[in-house]
Structures are given as structure tokens and as C-alpha cells.
Amino acid sequence: MAARWDDARDVGPRGARMSTDSSRDVRPTWVAATIVLIVAVLGHVVIVGDDARWLAALGRIIVRDHAVPTGVPFAAASTAHWPNALVLAELIFYALEWAMGDQGLLVAQTVAAAMALALLAWGARAAGAGTPGTCRTLLLVVIGAFTSFAVARVQMFSLVLFPLLLLLLRADQREPSRRIWLVLGLLALWANLHGTALAGLAMLYLYLSFSLARKKPVRAGLVALTSLVAMCVTPAGAHTVAYYYGLTTNLAAQRGVGLWAPLGTGAPDVILVVAAVWMALAAWRAARPPLWELVAVLLLAVLTVKAARNGVWLLFLLAAPAARASRGGRRGWRGLIPVAAAAAVALLVADVIGWAGRDGSTPPAIARAVGIAHGATILADSQPAEQIALAGGRIWAGNPIDAFSKTVQGTYLDFIAGAAGGRAALELAQVKVVVVSLGTGAERLVSSDRAFRRAEVIGNTAIYVRQS
Numbered sequence: 001m002a003a004r005w006d007d008a009r010d011v012g013p014r015g016a017r018m019s020t021d022s023s024r025d026v027r028p029t030w031v032a033a034t035i036v037l038i039v040a041v042l043g044h045v046v047i048v049g050d051d052a053r054w055l056a057a058l059g060r061i062i063v064r065d066h067a068v069p070t071g072v073p074f075a076a077a078s079t080a081h082w083p084n085a086l087v088l089a090e091l092i093f094y095a096l097e098w099a100m101g102d103q104g105l106l107v108a109q110t111v112a113a114a115m116a117l118a119l120l121a122w123g124a125r126a127a128g129a130g131t132p133g134t135c136r137t138l139l140l141v142v143i144g145a146f147t148s149f150a151v152a153r154v155q156m157f158s159l160v161l162f163p164l165l166l167l168l169l170r171a172d173q174r175e176p177s178r179r180i181w182l183v184l185g186l187l188a189l190w191a192n193l194h195g196t197a198l199a200g201l202a203m204l205y206l207y208l209s210f211s212l213a214r215k216k217p218v219r220a221g222l223v224a225l226t227s228l229v230a231m232c233v234t235p236a237g238a239h240t241v242a243y244y245y246g247l248t249t250n251l252a253a254q255r256g257v258g259l260w261a262p263l264g265t266g267a268p269d270v271i272l273v274v275a276a277v278w279m280a281l282a283a284w285r286a287a288r289p290p291l292w293e294l295v296a297v298l299l300l301a302v303l304t305v306k307a308a309r310n311g312v313w314l315l316f317l318l319a320a321p322a323a324r325a326s327r328g329g330r331r332g333w334r335g336l337i338p339v340a341a342a343a344a345v346a347l348l349v350a351d352v353i354g355w356a357g358r359d360g361s362t363p364p365a366i367a368r369a370v371g372i373a374h375g376a377t378i379l380a381d382s383q384p385a386e387q388i389a390l391a392g393g394r395i396w397a398g399n400p401i402d403a404f405s406k407t408v409q410g411t412y413l414d415f416i417a418g419a420a421g422g423r424a425a426l427e428l429a430q431v432k433v434v435v436v437s438l439g440t441g442a443e444r445l446v447s448s449d450r451a452f453r454r455a456e457v458i459g460n461t462a463i464y465v466r467q468s
Contacts, residue, residue: 034135035117038142042149043110048102049151051259052093053386054399055086059094060390062087068235072403074389076377076396076430082246082403083239088192089154097390109152112159116149117142119163120319123170129323137279137323144275145312147268155309157193158200161186163316165200169207170320173290176215180223188233191240195247199303199313201231203296210292243402250402251409253307257417258382263308272311276301276318283321293317365461366391369435372455372465376432379425381416381442384435384461396431418445426451434464 054072061073068087071079084090096104117138124134142149148159165186172180183204190197204227213220232240247253253260263269280297283289289297300314369378370393377396378388385398397404397412404412415422418441425431426449434452436443438460446452452464 030131031121031134031138034138035114035121038117038138039110039114042113042142043106046106046109046150046152048105049153050382050386051153051155051399052105053097053390055090055093055154056097057094057386057389058084059090059092060098062090063094072400074394075398075403076394077404077408079403081405082400083236083243085191085234085236085240085243086154086193086195087235088189089157089194092193093154105152109149109156112156113142113149116159116163116316119160119167120316123163123167123320124323126167126170127320127324129320133323133325137319140275140279140322141312141315141319144272144279144315146271148309148312154194155196157190158196159312161190161193162196162200162313163319165190165203166317166320169203173207173211173292176212176219180212180219183223184226184230187227188230191231192234195244196313197231198244198248199300199310201227202299203317206292206296206299210295211290246402251406251413252401255413256307257413259309260307261309263305263311269308269311272304272308272315276304276311276314279315279318279322282325283318286321286325289321293321363387363459363461365435365456365458365463366393368456368458369393369433369461369463372463373433377428377430378433378435379415379428379431380435381437381440384437388435396425396428415442415445417441418443423449432466436462436464438462 057074058069058072061069068084071082071084092108093105096108098104100107120138120141121134124137129137148155165183168179168183168186187197187200187204190200205224208220208224212223232238234240234243236243252258256262263273296317297314300310300317303310304314366384366387369380369384370388370391373393375394377394378385379396380388380398382398385395388395389398397408401409401412411421411424413422414420415425422442422445426434426446434442434446436446438457443462446464447454447462451466453467454462455465456463
């Protein structure tokens with residue numbers, strides 16, 4: 001059985017041995033042109049989403065105080081128990097905001113997308129994929145996980161590190177060596193940047209359990225133990241374990257709301273499912289994957305059903321074997337390269353002009369709300385709350401949601417949803433100003449509360465003030 005799985009990478013769809021030397025099939029120029037064109041399009045549509053600006057706000061405090069603060073200083077609700085493991089990400093996000101404003105996050109997201117696609121293409125070539133299969137698979141990955149590529153948030157770090165981990169594990173699968181120890185440094189870096197490091201650890205453990213343990217049991221055991229230590233090489237130290245526990249058990253995850261929303265029937269989720277199923281069938285047709293990858297696919301499929309945003313990692317895992325399914329194809333589309341290159345250059349120029357033309361200052365509604373509050377606590381729904389924190393204002397609660405007690409999390413999530421439980425936040429005497437987006441549940445909730453009056457509407461944002 002071991003030989004059957006270990007040799008699967010060299011077996012074609014009908015059992016025929018497939019050559020791993022695909023250099024004559026791969027045209028780097030074609031692949032590069034595809035990546036550049038995809039990135040140019042992404043750069044034209046990328047936006048800053050939730051789970052981004054709060055890191056810059058914390059990074060600003062760290063730089064100002066030359067120390068990692070206790071909890072979340074810009075929040076009024078208690079967060080003293082929260083272990084801050086992502087200090088490196090916070091400093092990077094603050095540096096990007098300080099240097100370029102939100103444009104810095106847009107540029108960083110675009111660069112991360114380019115690096116992710118390059119690593120996926122590298123992995124496809126190492127698996128023996130040809131140019132047509134590689135290009136089509138890259139397009140399918142981006143289409144299937146479009147929001148992960150087009151929305152700038154802290155997940156950008158994992159867009160690079162997840163495929164890098166897969167490259168390392170698959171290289172060790174082909175020829176076990178001491179390179180596997182490199183995973184320790186990768187996990188240590190990852191743990192300082194994004195919580196998806198936990199998924200990376202899971203991928204490592206599946207590889208160690210179902211592959212390396214049968215060949216090098218001692219090495220597999222040592223790597224498994226030391227990888228846990230590597231995950232805790234953060235400013236939170238051993239409390240990093242508590243950080244991940246809070247991250248995975250927060251009420252947003254339990255309720256399946258916001259970034260934790262489960263797989264649904266909307267267009268993006270349907271496209272994700274179609275892409276994943278097509279790639280899974282293609283991967284199976286090309287060559288039966290190693291056992292650890294099969295188990296990993298099942299695990300990530302379950303996690304994707306639970307939270308749709310995990311679908312990007314499933315597509316990343318399927319990319320290399322799916323690309324291998326199509327090794328040949330016409331070569332007459334070589335003439336499309338100049339067209340694609342010209343389109344990419346035009347779009348990149350438009351991207352640069354667009355980024356340069358954006359106002360990097362604090363949005364007027366946010367600046368006005370902070371001015372009205374004059375240091376008092378502001379209650380705001382998710383994205384305005386992050387903008388207020390970055391502008392130096394004081395919010396009651398917001399991201400990171402897992403930093404707060406379950407009671408505060410529940411009340412805040414009810415407020416965002418416009419549920420009756422959210423009135424408890426409006427009843428807090430310390431809340432003097434409420435900032436909400438028009439037409440949201442939160443806006444309907446505060447507009448029905450006689451303790452608040454609408455002071456101003458700026459753009460799509462309404463500012464409510466507590467009446468004396």
C-alpha cells in the first residue's frame with residue numbers, strides 16, 4: 001500500500017508512467033504573461049476590506065509606545081486577557097498605512113497575489129504540468145477565490161505562505177531530506193502574521209502522519225514536536241495557544257457571520273464549488289494524489305463548508321495536480337502573448353494612476369465622527385470601527401472580535417445585525433456617538449432608539465449622537 005501511494009505522482013490517468021521532465025512543455029513566457037495579466041486586472045479592482053485597518057491601528061500604538069500594549073488600547077470594552085500574537089503583521093500594516101495610506105494595503109495585496117500565483121505555477125511545473133494546464137488552473141483559482149485575491153486584508157500573508165508550504169512538503173514527498181526542517185522557520189514567521197498558520201500546521205501534520213512517518217519516523221516525530229514550539233515563537237509566547245483557541249471559538253465563528261460565513265448559494269460560493277469540483281476531478285484524472293493530500297482535501301472541504309473563506313486554501317492544494325491533467329494543447333495561441341502583455345501594461349498603468357489618484361486621508365465621515373466624539377467612546381459597525389481606530393478614535397468593540405469577552409462579542413454582533421440584543425450596547429452610558437452605514441441593521445436599530453439623534457449623513461455613513 002505504501003508503494004502504491006508514494007509512486008502515485010508518476011502514474012498517469014490509466015496507470016501509464018508519466019515523465020516528470022516537462023521542461024519542453026512549459027513556456028515560462030506564457031505563464032508569466034498570464035500571471036501579469038491576472039495581477040493587472042486584480043490591481044484595478046482590489047479594495048480594502050474588514051480585518052485590515054485594526055492591525056495598522058495597533059501597529060501605530062506599538063511604534064508610538066515602543067512596546068506591545070496589553071489588549072486592544074483603542075477599545076473601551078475590556079481586552080486585557082487577549083494575547084497579541086500578530087505584532088509583526090501589525091507593524092507591517094502600520095508601515096504600509098504610514099507610507100501610502102490605504103494605497104499601501106492595495107499595493108501589498110496585489111504583490112501578494114502575484115507571489116501566490118507565481119508559487120502555484122512553480123508547484124504545477126514541479127508536478128509535471130504543461131503550460132496550458134498551468135495557465136487555465138491559475139485562472140480558475142483566481143475566479144474561484146476572487147474575493148480572497150481582490151480584497152486586501154491580513155489574509156494576504158497566507159496567500160504567499162500557504163503555497164510556499166505546499167512546495168516544501170511536496171518536494172520532501174518526492175525526495176525526503178533535511179529540507180523539511182525549513183518548515184519550522186516558515187511556521188514561526190507565519191504565526192506572527194496570520195491565524196491561517198494553524199491550517200499550515202494541520203497540513204504539515206497530515207504530511208508527517210501519512211507520508212514521512214513511514215519513511216523517516218524519528219524525523220517525522222521530531223518535526224511534529226518542534227513545530228509546536230515554532231508556532232509559539234511570537235510576542236505572546238506560550239499564550240499563543242490561547243490566541244488560537246480564542247480565534248477559532250469566537251462567537252462570529254460559532255454563529256457563522258461576517259468573515260466566518262458558511263458556504264452558501266450566492267454566486268461567489270457557487271463559482272467556488274464549481275472550481276473546486278472541476279479541479280478535484282482533474283487532479284484525480286491526472287494521477288492519484290498521495291494519501292496525505294487526499295485527507296487534506298477532505299479536511300479543507302469540510303472547513304470550506306463551515307467558512308467559505310477557507311475555499312482559497314482548498315483551491316491552492318488542488319492547483320498543482322489539476323494543472324497536470326492537461327499537459328498538451330495547441331501552441332497556436334503564442335500570438336496572444338503580445339496582446340496579453342499590452343493589455344497588462346495598460347491595466348497596470350491604470351492601476352498606478354488610480355492608486356495615486358485616491359485620497360489617502362481619513363474619510364470625511366470618520367474624521368467628523370472622531371471630532372464630534374472628542375475622545376468619547378464610539379459605537380460603530382465593523383469597517384467604520386476599524387477606520388475610527390486607525391484615525392485615533394476610541395471604539396467600544398470591533399476587530400479583532402476574539403479579543404473581547406463572549407458577552408461583548410454577542411452584544412456587538414447583535415448590534416451589527418440589528419438584533420434586539422444589540423440595544424445593550426446603545427444603553428451603555430459611555431457610548432456617546434454611533435457610526436453606521438445607511439441601510440444596515442445597525443442603522444435601523446440606532447434610528448429607532450430615542451436616546452440618539454441623527455447628527456449628520458456623509459456619503460453612505462450616518463453619525464448619531466446621544467441626546468443630552
